[in-house]
Amino acid sequence: MLSLPVKFQDDMKSKTPKESLTIHTELVLPNDTNVLGNLMGGKLLHWMDVVSAIAAHRHCNRVVVTASVNNVSFSQPIRLGEIVTLQAKISRAFTSSMEVFIDVWVEDNTKGKKTKCNEAIYTFVAVDQLGNPINVPELVPETDEEKERYAGALRRRQLSLILAGKMKPEDANELKAIFKVS
Numbered sequence: 080m081l082s083l084p085v086k087f088q089d090d091m092k093s094k095t096p097k098e099s100l101t102i103h104t105e106l107v108l109p110n111d112t113n114v115l116g117n118l119m120g121g122k123l124l125h126w127m128d129v130v131s132a133i134a135a136h137r138h139c140n141r142v143v144v145t146a147s148v149n150n151v152s153f154s155q156p157i158r159l160g161e162i163v164t165l166q167a168k169i170s171r172a173f174t175s176s177m178e179v180f181i182d183v184w185v186e187d188n189t190k191g192k193k194t195k196c197n198e199a200i201y202t203f204v205a206v207d208q209l210g211n212p213i214n215v216p217e218l219v220p221e222t223d224e225e226k227e228r229y230a231g232a233l234r235r236r237q238l239s240l241i242l243a244g245k246m247k248p249e250d251a252n253e254l255k256a257i258f259k260v261s
């Protein structure tokens with residue numbers, strides 16, 4: 080039987096979402112805003128990409144690339160001078176791909192009250208030096224929210240692969256199941 084080097088075996092040990100937790104805080108400066116004085120969507124997407132890439136890297140300790148941006152919702156504007164906190168955690172690991180949830184809070188600059196304002200879901204793939212996908216450790220969710228996000232990740236992966244033309248809708252059993260009327 081082929082035995083793997085100890086370092087590689089350790090790298091492939093299952094992990095929990097909190098091991099990938101990445102938190103990033105920014106102050107919205109004039110250069111980050113649009114003509115209305117609100118944070119540009121593209122700037123937030125960039126911060127989300129960086130914070131979620133670090134979370135994915137923490138899960139697998141490998142080079143990761145963004146494979147898809149599955150969902151981004153901008154539920155309220157973020158204004159000049161406000162403090163933005165982004166929190167990213169792996170929600171599920173598949174073979175080489177990892178789904179990452181990003182929750183965004185905005186902090187009122189007079190009262191300091193934090194309000195959840197955005198959410199996004201990115202998918203990263205771990206790659207070797209040649210850019211070929213490589214295996215990542217399994218993820219074991221712990222909290223109720225982590226378990227819920229873990230369960231939904233399979234459906235979101237199927238939808239993303241269908242939209243990318245990499246999966247046939249008829250093969251997406253878990254996704255189809257939510258549209259079935261009993």
Ligand SMILES: CC(C)(COP(=O)(O)OP(=O)(O)OC[C@H]1O[C@@H](n2cnc3c(N)ncnc32)[C@H](O)[C@@H]1OP(=O)(O)O)[C@@H](O)C(=O)NCCC(=O)NCCS
Binds near residue numbers: 144176211243245
């Ligand atoms: C992402 C990438 C590595 C996938 O490589 P590929 O040869 O298409 O590999 P595969 O089709 O075998 O897919 C590999 C994994 O990616 C996942 N994947 C590929 N496209 C996906 C998509 N649109 N949504 C979700 N997952 C996707 C597959 O499901 C698979 O996951 P699994 O191993 O966990 O089952 C490759 O497409 C790539 O390098 N893309 C460019 C990445 C990049 O430059 N990002 C920055 C964007 S500006």
